[in-house]
Amino acid sequence: MNQWIRNNRGFLILALLFGLFRTAVADWNPIPSGSMRPTLLEGDVVFVDRLAYNLKLPLSNVVLAHTGEPQRGDVVTFFSPRDGTRLIKRLVAVPGDTVEMRDKTLIINGQAARYAALSEAREALPDGRVIGALRLDENLLGGRHVVQWLSPPGALPVDRFAALQVPPDHYLMLGDNRDNSADSRYFGLVPRELLIGRAQFILASADLQQHGLPRLQRFGQSLRP
Template sequence: MKRWFRNNRGFLVFVLVFGLFRTAVADWNPIPSGSMRPTVLEGDLVLVNRLAYDLKLPLSNVILHRTGEPLRGDIVTFASPKDGTRLIKRLVAVPGDVVEMRNEELIINGRTAHYQPLQQLTETVAANVALPALRLQESGALPPHRVQWLAGVNARSSFGPITIPPGQYMMLGDNRDDSADSRYFGLVPRNLLIGRAVGVIASADITGNWMPRWERFASDFH
């Protein structure tokens, strides 16, 4: 065994350093669900900057040093406060914000978001289940980005107002009627934030034929 370790120590050091890099500096997340449609798609491989907000002790949620502040509109990966599952959502409210939603319309600190319709289409949400969908540009309360509303879904399209306490953040999926987010599992404490998603590395159509989506390779979120 000692001889094996001696013969392979270079490889073992590489694996250790690579593992620490992924847990402390940068990581990549495969996207399994459509909760962030149309911004992030199932089958996207997303690059995550783990140093965007905090330097953490590797393999833990212990914050060693704050490196930046989470901002409204950031696309964030985090551990679910409900069960620890790694999720990706849009950060919509920071500590001190007063946030509410009325019939799908987001209101932050008294400012109602603006919605510009972009596209009507049909979205497949489950096997043999397709629903009418409307894609819109959401702006004003948050930096401009696209969201999606689905018809005929019993989602929490109204809530609040809620005042965000210190050290907590509200997350919503861009696919507003098909996303398990802060409306269901509550606010997310800062120590559960993993990092800010910065773009798509690669993408494949996992809902169809697994063909590469070449147009999404090395792309930012738009």
């Protein structure tokens, strides 16, 4: 065993450094579900800047220093406060914000988002059904991005929640695919130490419905607000 370690010392050091790099500096994140449609699709792989918010002790959630402040509109990877699952959602409310939702309309600090319909699409659900989807421009507090609704406003219990003030070092996360996303409406606010990093751009993309053919038009697409 000792001889094997000596013979492969260079490879082992490289593997260790690569592992530390991925856990502390930068990483990539495959997209396994449709909770961020249409921004992110199943088969996308995004580049994650792990130093965007925190410098952490490698292989842990111990924050050594803050390196930047999370902003509304960031696409963020984090560990679920419920079960530790790694997730990716959009950060919509920061500490000090008062946020609520009324019949799908997001309201922050008393200002309601404005919605403009962009297009209609057909979306496949996990049970195999295909339903209509409405894609809209969500414009709130100077930030805007595309969200998707699968049902009319007010049709689902998660279309509304009461006003709450976000406490220090906590964040509210929502999926862009509002009717098909397990997010802060289910597991609550996300503490800062569970943030992994900010998704910067799409590294690569494969169409899982077409035998993994590359979707070249998605390569390099920015995810910054």
